[in-house]
Amino acid sequence: MSGEHAGEASEEFAVAAAHTPGVRAAIARAKLEWEGTVDALPDLICLLDDSGQVLRVNRVCERWNLGSIPEVLGRGLHDVLHANCSADSCELEESLRTGWLSLQGGGPAEFELRDAMLERALHVTLRRMTPGPASTTTEPLAVAVVADVTALHLAREALSTINQELESRVRMRTDALGDANRDLQNEIVRREAAEQALRRSRNELATLSRQLITAQEMERKRIARELHDSVGQQLSAIKYGLERGAALVQQARPHDSQPILQRAIASLQDAMEEIRGIAMNLRPAVLDDLGAASAVSWFCREFAQSYPGLTLREAVAVVDADIPERLSTSVFRSLQELLNNVAKHAQARQVVVSLARSADQLVLEVTDDGVGLEASVSSASMRSGRGMRNLRERAEMTGGQMRLQPGAAGVGTQARIEWQLGPGEARKTA
Ligand SMILES: Nc1ncnc2c1ncn2[C@@H]1O[C@H](COP(=O)(O)OP(=O)(O)O)[C@@H](O)[C@H]1O
Ligand SMILES: [Mg+2]
Ligand SMILES: [Zn+2]
Numbered sequence: 001m002s003g004e005h006a007g008e009a010s011e012e013f014a015v016a017a018a019h020t021p022g023v024r025a026a027i028a029r030a031k032l033e034w035e036g037t038v039d040a041l042p043d044l045i046c047l048l049d050d051s052g053q054v055l056r057v058n059r060v061c062e063r064w065n066l067g068s069i070p071e072v073l074g075r076g077l078h079d080v081l082h083a084n085c086s087a088d089s090c091e092l093e094e095s096l097r098t099g100w101l102s103l104q105g106g107g108p109a110e111f112e113l114r115d116a117m118l119e120r121a122l123h124v125t126l127r128r129m130t131p132g133p134a135s136t137t138t139e140p141l142a143v144a145v146v147a148d149v150t151a152l153h154l155a156r157e158a159l160s161t162i163n164q165e166l167e168s169r170v171r172m173r174t175d176a177l178g179d180a181n182r183d184l185q186n187e188i189v190r191r192e193a194a195e196q197a198l199r200r201s202r203n204e205l206a207t208l209s210r211q212l213i214t215a216q217e218m219e220r221k222r223i224a225r226e227l228h229d230s231v232g233q234q235l236s237a238i239k240y241g242l243e244r245g246a247a248l249v250q251q252a253r254p255h256d257s258q259p260i261l262q263r264a265i266a267s268l269q270d271a272m273e274e275i276r277g278i279a280m281n282l283r284p285a286v287l288d289d290l291g292a293a294s295a296v297s298w299f300c301r302e303f304a305q306s307y308p309g310l311t312l313r314e315a316v317a318v319v320d321a322d323i324p325e326r327l328s329t330s331v332f333r334s335l336q337e338l339l340n341n342v343a344k345h346a347q348a349r350q351v352v353v354s355l356a357r358s359a360d361q362l363v364l365e366v367t368d369d370g371v372g373l374e375a376s377v378s379s380a381s382m383r384s385g386r387g388m389r390n391l392r393e394r395a396e397m398t399g400g401q402m403r404l405q406p407g408a409a410g411v412g413t414q415a416r417i418e419w420q421l422g423p424g425e426a427r428k429t430a
Contacts, residue, residue, distance in 0.1 A: 043147040047129075047140035052076050052100055055140045064118075064148075077144055082117055091115075092122075099126045103142055112149065121153040122146055226278055234271040238264045277306055281336060283329075291320025292328035293355065296335055300353055303339050310343065315354040322357050324425045330398045331355070331364060331419075337387045338366035338415050346370025348412060362419040369412040373404060395419070 038045055039059040044066075047056040054073055061072045061080070072080050078093045079085075085093065091113055099109035109126040125145045241264035248257035280302045287295035293316055300314040323331060335353065342351050348370030355364050370376075388404075395402045400419035407414045 043145050046072075046077060046080070046144045046146075048077065048142045048144055049139075050141045052142075054080060077146075081115075081122075081146070085117065092117075095124070096126075099124065103128055114153065119150075120148050121150045123149045223278065223282075230274045231271050231278075234267050234274065238267045238271070241267065273306070276302065280306070281340075284332075287328060287332050292323040292331045293318050293320045295328070295332045296353070296355055299332070299335060299339070303343075307343055310348060311350045313350065313352045315352065315356075317354070317356040318362070323362060324421065327362060327398055327400075327419055330394050330400070331362070333394065334364055334391055334417055335366065337391050338364075341387060342366065342368045342370065342413075345376045346413060357421070360421045362421060364417045365414060367407045367412065367414040369407060372406055372411070373413050391417075 035058075041058060041060070044060040044064060045058045046054045049055050054075055054077065057069055057072045057080075059069065062068060066072060066080055066083070078090070078096050082090065082092060087093075092115055095111045095113060099111060102109045103126050106128065108128065110124065112121070112123045114121045123146070125147075127143050127145075129140055129143055241260050245257040245261045245264065248254065248260070280299065284295055284298060286298045297314060297316055300312055300316075304310075304312045339351065339353070342348055346368045348368035351366065351368045353364075353366055355362075357363065392402050395417050398419060399422075400417050402415065402417045405414050405416075406412065
């Protein structure tokens, strides 16, 4: 087998040297050493002649199952590597041909490919050998080194897969962080808005409680003035009358005391009426103790007694439990304002108060047969009170709506307030 591996010596030298046994032995030793070295390499190494056929090959061809060394010799490199290649266009064949051509131009050729037939990744280097001075046609022209780089390819692929995985994980993590960041920003905006709303409602609350205190003070002043102006003066007159009467009795003139005492009694009657009127317009205990329906009936009775010239018809078709607690003050105050307006402005002979509820509405109606809104407003000449405005605002704040219109047949005034009831305010059993 050693004959297949070539020494570097020229033929001339080989012929001359072969005469000396020492030289011959040295050449044989060198050949063996060269073979041992080349066979130990992991790559397939072939020496090719000028037509591209294999002149020498190392034992790697056996390890790669390409055939024994004699079987390989004399064949082209493609034929060696692809023993049964029938592909129309074989990539290896193409690359070898291109490599061989560029070798003719002098330069080395190098390429790498994945070979399906061999199931290996190959790295092929073709290098031209410098011809010796007495070059013959059997001299090798080129050396081909075919390296199996499958492991390298697999490692590269694994690395690229790992890189892709890493990149996609980084992308996912970045996305998640972005989402979290957006959520956080939204939360910050939401909290800031909530804080602002809180601050606003605190301010509103402060304003409201200031207004409440002012309103309370005004109400107290009004009551004090009313007591002083009406009842206070009447009580002074009564005291004077009683003192005069007592003096006349002491002077044994009881007959003269009679008209004076009668006047005092009448004044006392007036003062009692006055006090009843004032008390009626304050918050009655019945509103808290019994409820709005009872308070409405009570107010109608008091009103009828205070204004005997006005006939009041009461049509209260609800019981206390029908009116949600949140509405009881509104219902009572509205009735007060509407009836007082009738007494003050309408010049009516009759007034009808009706309070009724359906599944989702509570309705208060006060209808008089007086002069009507238009007539009274024009004669009142721009003296617009706060009463109606308060009523409207109060209704709107409690989910209600007020409508004013002429009464039946266009006579008088009808005020109607409708409160919308919530689903939790269904009729309770009384
Ligand atoms: N039932 C009514 N009939 C006729 N006019 C009315 C009636 N109710 C209210 N008005 C007119 O509407 C105006 C506004 O009423 P309101 O706001 O309660 O103020 P005030 O009672 O203090 O005058 C009254 O001044 C009056 O001219
Ligand atoms: Mg009024
Ligand atoms: Zn092929």
